[in-house]
Amino acid sequence: xxxxxxSLSGWELDNPVIPASGTFGYGYEFAELYDINCLGTFSFKGxxxxxRFGNPTPRIAECPAGxxxxxxxxxxxxxxxxxxxxxxxxxxxxxxxxANVSGFSIDEYxxxxxxxxxxxxxxxxEVNVSCPNVHNGGMSxxxxxxxxxxxxxxxxxxxxxxxxxxxxxxxxxxxxxxKACEQAGADGISMINTLLGMRxxxxxxxxxxxxxxxxFSGSAILPVAVRMIYQVYEAVNIPIIGMGGVGSAHDVIELxxxxxxxxxxxAANLVDPFICKKIIEDLPKEMEKYNIDDxxxxxxxxxxx
Amino acid sequence: MKxxxxxxxxxxSIAKDIMRMTLCGDTSAITAPGQFVNIKLDGFYLRRPIxxxxxxxxxxxxxxxxxxEGTQALSEMDDGVELDxxxxxxxxxxxSKSGEKPLLIGGGVGVPPLYNLCKxxxxxxxxxxxxxxxxxxxxxxxxxxxxxxGAKVLVTTADGSHGIKGFVTDAMKxxxxxxxxxxxxxxxxxxxxxxxxxxxxxxxxxxxxxxxGACMGCSCKTKYGNKRICKDGPVLxxxxxxx
Numbered sequence: 001x002x003x004x005x006x007s008l009s010g011w012e013l014d015n016p017v018i019p020a021s022g023t024f025g026y027g028y029e030f031a032e033l034y035d036i037n038c039l040g041t042f043s044f045k046g047x048x049x050x051x052r053f054g055n056p057t058p059r060i061a062e063c064p065a066g067x068x069x070x071x072x073x074x075x076x077x078x079x080x081x082x083x084x085x086x087x088x089x090x091x092x093x094x095x096x097x098x099a100n101v102s103g104f105s106i107d108e109y110x111x112x113x114x115x116x117x118x119x120x121x122x123x124x125x126e127v128n129v130s131c132p133n134v135h136n137g138g139m140s141x142x143x144x145x146x147x148x149x150x151x152x153x154x155x156x157x158x159x160x161x162x163x164x165x166x167x168x169x170x171x172x173x174x175x176x177x178x179k180a181c182e183q184a185g186a187d188g189i190s191m192i193n194t195l196l197g198m199r200x201x202x203x204x205x206x207x208x209x210x211x212x213x214x215x216f217s218g219s220a221i222l223p224v225a226v227r228m229i230y231q232v233y234e235a236v237n238i239p240i241i242g243m244g245g246v247g248s249a250h251d252v253i254e255l256x257x258x259x260x261x262x263x264x265x266x267a268a269n270l271v272d273p274f275i276c277k278k279i280i281e282d283l284p285k286e287m288e289k290y291n292i293d294d295x296x297x298x299x300x301x302x303x304x305x
Numbered sequence: 306m307k308x309x310x311x312x313x314x315x316x317x318s319i320a321k322d323i324m325r326m327t328l329c330g331d332t333s334a335i336t337a338p339g340q341f342v343n344i345k346l347d348g349f350y351l352r353r354p355i356x357x358x359x360x361x362x363x364x365x366x367x368x369x370x371x372x373x374e375g376t377q378a379l380s381e382m383d384d385g386v387e388l389d390x391x392x393x394x395x396x397x398x399x400x401s402k403s404g405e406k407p408l409l410i411g412g413g414v415g416v417p418p419l420y421n422l423c424k425x426x427x428x429x430x431x432x433x434x435x436x437x438x439x440x441x442x443x444x445x446x447x448x449x450x451x452x453x454x455g456a457k458v459l460v461t462t463a464d465g466s467h468g469i470k471g472f473v474t475d476a477m478k479x480x481x482x483x484x485x486x487x488x489x490x491x492x493x494x495x496x497x498x499x500x501x502x503x504x505x506x507x508x509x510x511x512x513x514x515x516x517x518g519a520c521m522g523c524s525c526k527t528k529y530g531n532k533r534i535c536k537d538g539p540v541l542x543x544x545x546x547x548x
């Protein structure tokens with residue numbers, strides 16, 4: 001009998017598999033398909049202070065081994081999330097969730113986090129300083145170590161639950177951003193968000209996405225995620241939630257060996273709505289195949305020796 | 306919604322760049338005409354959403370246009386190949402509002418979902434009129450099939466090479482109808498919106514990520530709030546649409 005339990009800042013998860021923000025809504029869509037209580041937990045749709053419609057369509061483009069999205073943080077706003085989405089989720093999910101938060105100013109991040117921190121259903125806060133699809137917000141905070149640290153400090157000052165900062169790979173040196181967050185008091189790092197990409201339609205000779213650029217995700221980005229998690233694991237002492245192109249139990253183990261304490265599954269949910277359930281079911285077999293008894297013992301295993 | 310493997314039993318050309326594919330498998334998740342399936346294809350990341358033209362207890366008929374690499378690959382598949390489908394996606398048309406003389410208006414590759422809708426309406430004892438709009442005679446399909454259901458059928462072509470010369474709205478002028486259902490390109494929708502005399506339902510197309518409401522890739526604004534074309538649509542009522 002293998003042990004798939006892992007923990008994030010003292011929060012024990014039955015397994016490390018976590019649907020990533022923006023690919024799982026507020027959970028109840030998937031609860032119609034299977035019992036989502038099998039998940040480690042999940043990270044809900046990126047939430048902002050005010051409701052947002054997001055970007056114009058088309059928001060989606062096909063890519064080799066992946067996709068580009070430019071949704072632009074569509075969400076009903078933090079009040080509706082607390083008053084409508086979380087009560088709906090409570091009916092189909094018994095575990096705590098990860099509250100994913102975005103903002104357009106440091107005050108906004110702090111405001112939204114403070115409200116969500118008070119919700120019993122929230123296990124930890126994942127602060128997205130890495131959304132590539134909005135102007136004057138999101139990624140602009142995550143590309144500069146000082147800005148990322150300022151957001152971290154502001155959020156930590158008004159919250160009690162673990163705060164994980166979700167980082168963008170669209171930087172020259174992700175390690176310096178991760179270290180700045182750690183020094184500012186972050187309890188963990190979530191990485192990586194999508195890579196900025198673009199597709200052009202040869203018929204129209206224009207970008208496919210209305211907003212021109214968007215976030216590239218899917219299996220193609222797995223090696224980038226492995227490399228960056230590996231680098232950041234060497235530089236910080238706080239846990240990492242790894243993500244980027246994960247689509248199998250094999251990928252989950254690979255990211256954990258690189259240094260992830262838990263692993264999020266993003267774009268793969270959109271292609272196969274049952275993928276997280278399948279990964280969780282496959283995980284014990286995959287562990288046995290590689291002589292792994294206890295998943296939490298392999299975190300960062302690729303760094304030894 | 307159900308996920309399953311569906312075996313191709315037919316995949317043939319029925320007009321210029323227009324293919325008809327029939328698949329065998331579980332259709333219990335289909336609840337209304339105008340719903341769609343989402344097809345996984347080897348070598349492509351995202352699934353391809355295709356509207357359901359017709360279905361029975363164990364088969365699904367799809368009519369699709371070859372427009373890109375995905376549909377090109379689909380068109381080259383042989384009988385017997387099994388495809389991974391998500392079935393029963395979207396809301397579909399609400400036939401309860403049709404009145405006695407519904408008008409069905411299809412433009413090009415927007416025609417297919419109207420076929421099962423027409424079949425359902427005839428089954429309910431309604432007297433549908435169907436207007437099918439195409440660019441040219443070589444693009445025309447399913448004129449005879451709609452007639453065989455018992456519908457009155459008018460075909461328009463933009464170049465006049467078949468049926469009435471002009472657009473679907475030219476054929477609409479002389480039709481009496483109680484309600485309308487439509488599917489087709491946006492310029493056709495705008496022309497219908499400018500001339501239609503009754504309530505109706507429009508089925509929209511949009512680039513989708515997942516097709517089942519998770520990714521917010523195909524959102525639109527309506528008078529009743531934001532909706533997802535894939536989950537809350539693709540069919541929207543005339544009264545709620547923001548043009």
